[in-house]
Amino acid sequence: MSSNAVCSCLVSERRRASRDLSRAVFSEASTTLESMPIINGTIEQIGTPAEIYSSPVSLFAARFFSELNILDGELQNGVADTCLGKISIDFISSKSNEKISGKVAVCVRQTDISLKAIDVSKSSAAIKSSENDVIGRVVARRFLGNVEVLDVVIESREEPLKIRLKAGVLPQSTSLVMVSVNKNKAMVYKR
Numbered sequence: 001m002s003s004n005a006v007c008s009c010l011v012s013e014r015r016r017a018s019r020d021l022s023r024a025v026f027s028e029a030s031t032t033l034e035s036m037p038i039i040n041g042t043i044e045q046i047g048t049p050a051e052i053y054s055s056p057v058s059l060f061a062a063r064f065f066s067e068l069n070i071l072d073g074e075l076q077n078g079v080a081d082t083c084l085g086k087i088s089i090d091f092i093s094s095k096s097n098e099k100i101s102g103k104v105a106v107c108v109r110q111t112d113i114s115l116k117a118i119d120v121s122k123s124s125a126a127i128k129s130s131e132n133d134v135i136g137r138v139v140a141r142r143f144l145g146n147v148e149v150l151d152v153v154i155e156s157r158e159e160p161l162k163i164r165l166k167a168g169v170l171p172q173s174t175s176l177v178m179v180s181v182n183k184n185k186a187m188v189y190k191r
Contacts, residue, residue, distance in 0.1 A: 038064055059105055059189045066109045069161050073106040075188055080106045083156040084113075084134055084181050089188045103191040110149065110164035112185035118176040136161070136179040143167060152179060 038044040038052060040060045045052055049065065056062035059070070073080035073087075080087045087106060118135065139160055140151035148167050151160035161179065170177070 056187065059107065062107050062187055062189070066111075067162060067164075068107045068109060069113065069163075071106040071108065071157075072191075073104045073188070075101050075104045075106075077101075080104060080186070080188060082106050083154060084108075084179060087181055087183050087186050089186055100188060100190050105189045105191055107187045107189065108181050109185065110162050112182040113161060113163045114180045114182065115150070115152065115163060115165065115170055115177040116180075117170060117174040118178055120176055133178050133180045136177050138170075138175055138177060141172075152177060154179060 035046050035048055036052070037046045038061045040058075045057045045061045047055075052061055053065040056064070062068060071082040071084060073082040075081075075089065078089055080089050089106070115136070115138075134154050134156075136152040136154045138150050139153050142149045144167075146167050148165050148170075150163045150165065150170070152163055153160045163179075
């Protein structure tokens with residue numbers, strides 16, 4: 001091996017080790033920090049990781065600790081009308097604590113959407129969705145050990161919903177599903 005190859009290999013290894021150390025430090029810090037800032041040009045929010053996760057004040061802060069499905073919605077009197085039906089909203093966030101209504105972004109974590117297999121042997125008349133459930137079609141599945149991430153297409157949305165479930169909960173042969181949102185987990189931000 002030439003000296004250039006050795007140097008290149010050492011530099012690559014140093015970068016990898018540095019990256020791994022940074023990840024480990026952040027991971028350890030996020031479990032022991034009393035508070036941390038979320039910065040997006042300016043400080044979005046300061047709090048413990050648990051506080052930021054459970055009560056993010058902005059869409060940027062909400063995305064920091066989890067992957068989200070972001071739905072367009074119209075909010076009136078604490079109820080958002082979305083492609084997933086009407087969702088009563090417990091968590092309406094604003095950095096300025098203003099009252100929000102009108103066009104909003106309704107955010108739902110991948111783990112806060114439930115799926116129930118639809119028996120395709122039933123007639124289409126027997127398959128009905130309620131005001132708060134919609135019918136979806138599973139178009140992709142990714143096995144990630146003890147969980148799966150499913151891509152589910154619904155009629156009134158171009159982009160598939162990303163849904164994280166415990167592995168094995170939904171049979172592999174399932175293609176049609178009833179989609180529902182854990183309503184008290186949805187978050188709303190002004191558009």
